[in-house]
Amino acid sequence: MAKRASFDDKLAAIRRLRDQTGPEPGDVPALRKALGDRSNFVVAAAAEVAGAWRLAEVAADLEAAFARFLIDPIKDDKLCRAKLAVVQALEKLEHPRAEVFEKAAAHVQMEPAWGPPVDTAPPLRAAGLIGLTRIDTPGLGAALVDALLDPARDVRSAAASCLGAIGSDAAALVLRFKCRIGDDEPEVLSEALRALLAIAPDDHMPFVREFLDARDENRCEAAALAMGNARFPQALGPLLDRFQTANSQTVRETLLLAVAMLRASAAIDALLDLVADDSEATARAAMDALKIHKHDPKLVERLADVVARAGSPTLQARFAQDFPPPARPDLIL
Structure with a gap:
């Protein structure tokens, strides 16, 4: 009689599949078997592979797994691991059926915790909303409006993003x-x-x-990051204007981060000019904003030149700390 695979053996087998670019003979049946496993860890790992491989032929198996883990979710699927992985996999497959996404968007899972029970399903509800938006189901607008009032921040953010889509x-x-x-x-x-x-x-x-010009710091920072995330080039002027009038160092740093997030050449030029500013606080804030581009060798080279010309030991030390040269592969033991 063949030895039954242990939990660790099952996970190891799925991890091996994850390292492949696609299925080989015998892999799809093995993946189907894993999606039918009782362990939510195993099912979650198998669903991740199914999504990565875009295996539309296992969509029914994914749906069945989701339904199975809804029966006794707190006992069988803590933290919604399997259900979330299934929904994310179906989204990668551009699955056309709305049923799983509808149930995901409505699911609340109150799990025991120190103190009051905690809802562990917000990421699942958010993923469900994304799927419903892609399918464009009847009643979608009402569902998204309701989700804007969800107790969970992640769900409200997802609803706003879906309305934008x-x-x-x-x-x-x-x-x-x-x-x-x-x-x-x-x-x-x-x-x-x-x-x-x-x-x-x-x-x-x-x-x-x-909102950018508001006195309330939270509103100002929210608007700045919205502009940066939108990568709207015309936002550069308003962001720099607001930087000149902002009194809070935290707000000034957020404004410059938003400038860096624009990823436009004019925005990078403006930040490099600020690194050369007479105010060391302004120069440090601009350099901090540029850290999101520290893997761009051309930018780092330009920044190194600006810092060298500024002649500030503090800035030079900050540059050495935040923009270290990449390790040479031939020196890695």
């Missing part, structure tokens, strides 16, 4: 209303503002600028 006038009006009433989490407000810029940047830029 819809891109209709009605979606824009909902997003504007959400921005007006605000949110306890700046990340949600920022995503709603970014979604507006995604719908029609020229039309909604004046509205977003209202």
Whole structure:
């Protein structure tokens, strides 16, 4: 009698599949068997492989796994590991059936914790909303409006992003209303503002600028990051103007980070000019913003030249710490 594979053996077998670029003979049946396993860890790993390989032929197996882990979810699928992996895999497959996504978008899973029970399903609800938006199911608008009031920040952010993807006038009006009433989490407000810029940047830029120019630091930072995430080149001027009037060092740093996020050549040039500024605080903030581009050798070379010409030992030490030269492969033991 063949020895039954242990939990570790099953996971190891799936990890081997993960290292492949696609299925080899016998891999699809093995993956189907793994998707039928009772362990949510095994199913989650198998679903990840199915999504990576774009295996549409196992979509029914993924749906069956999702339904199975809904029966006793707290006992069988803590933290929604399997269900989330299944939904993400179906999204990669561009699965056309809405049923799993609808159930995912509505699922709440209150699990025991120190103190009150904790809902572990927000990432699952967010993933469900993304799938429903792609399919464009009937009643989608109402579902997204309701999700803007979800207790979980991740779900509210996903709803705002999905409304931006819809891109209709009605979606824009909902997003504007959400921005007006605000949110306890700046990340949600920022995503709603970014979604507006995604719908029609020229039309909604004046509205977003209202938040950028606000005295409230959270609103200002939310708008700045929305502009940066939208990569809207015309945002460079407003961001730099607001930088000149901002008093809070935290806000000034966020504004320069948003400039760096634009990834436009004019934005990079502006930050390099600020590194050469007489104010060392401004120079440090600009250098910190440029750290998101530290893997760009041409930019690092330009920054090194600016820092050298500035002649500040503090900036030179900061540059050496934050922009170390890449390790030479021939020197790695």
